[in-house]
Amino acid sequence: MVMDLKSVFEISGSCEKFSCELSPEELALPEDRELERAVEIEGRVTNTAGIVEIEYVADFCLKYHCDRCLKEGKKKFSFSFRHTLTMELNDENDDGYIVVGNGMLDVTELSAEDIILEIPVLLLCKSGCKGLCQKCGADLNEGDCGCAVREIDPRLQKLKDLLN
Numbered sequence: 699m700v701m702d703l704k705s706v707f708e709i710s711g712s713c714e715k716f717s718c719e720l721s722p723e724e725l726a727l728p729e730d731r732e733l734e735r736a737v738e739i740e741g742r743v744t745n746t747a748g749i750v751e752i753e754y755v756a757d758f759c760l761k762y763h764c765d766r767c768l769k770e771g772k773k774k775f776s777f778s779f780r781h782t783l784t785m786e787l788n789d790e791n792d793d794g795y796i797v798v799g800n801g802m803l804d805v806t807e808l809s810a811e812d813i814i815l816e817i818p819v820l821l822l823c824k825s826g827c828k829g830l831c832q833k834c835g836a837d838l839n840e841g842d843c844g845c846a847v848r849e850i851d852p853r854l855q856k857l858k859d860l861l862n
């Protein structure tokens with residue numbers, strides 16, 4: 699969705715509300731993550747004494763596989779974002795702004811980038827998931843599989859020998 703913000707930029711005190719959806723195709727998720735349905739986005743663009751800001755909330759539900767034990771899971775997310783918009787940069791070093799050259803802002807593109815950066819890299823089925831046994835593949839959350847005989851690091855073994 700592209701918003702025409704020229705009038706918001708022109709009129710101090712103005713506010714424009716918006717809502718839109720991001721389809722799974724519009725969000726470039728990694729292969730093992732999936733949107734349950736479209737992302738719901740709701741927000742507004744305000745001009746406060748000449749400072750134009752966009753604020754919005756993105757709600758969605760992700761289907762994924764636990765990064766340790768591969769169990770399938772679902773998780774709800776609600777992210778809030780806020781950016782200051784400008785039609786032109788006065789100071790080239792200032793990269794905190796989003797430049798909307800002609801007053802047209804592609805909300806789809808902006809929100810897709812924001813969301814991808816905010817989704818945690820590591821998604822677990824629960825905090826402290828023990829994962830799978832590297833030897834037999836058993837789910838260690840369900841108990842010890844019996845392969846507990848750890849191979850001892852050779853350096854540690856040397857230390858042990860010294861101590862004995």
Ligand SMILES: [Zn+2]
Nearest residue numbers: 764767823827
């Ligand atoms: Zn897990």
Ligand SMILES: [Zn+2]
Nearest residue numbers: 831834843845
């Ligand atoms: Zn095992």
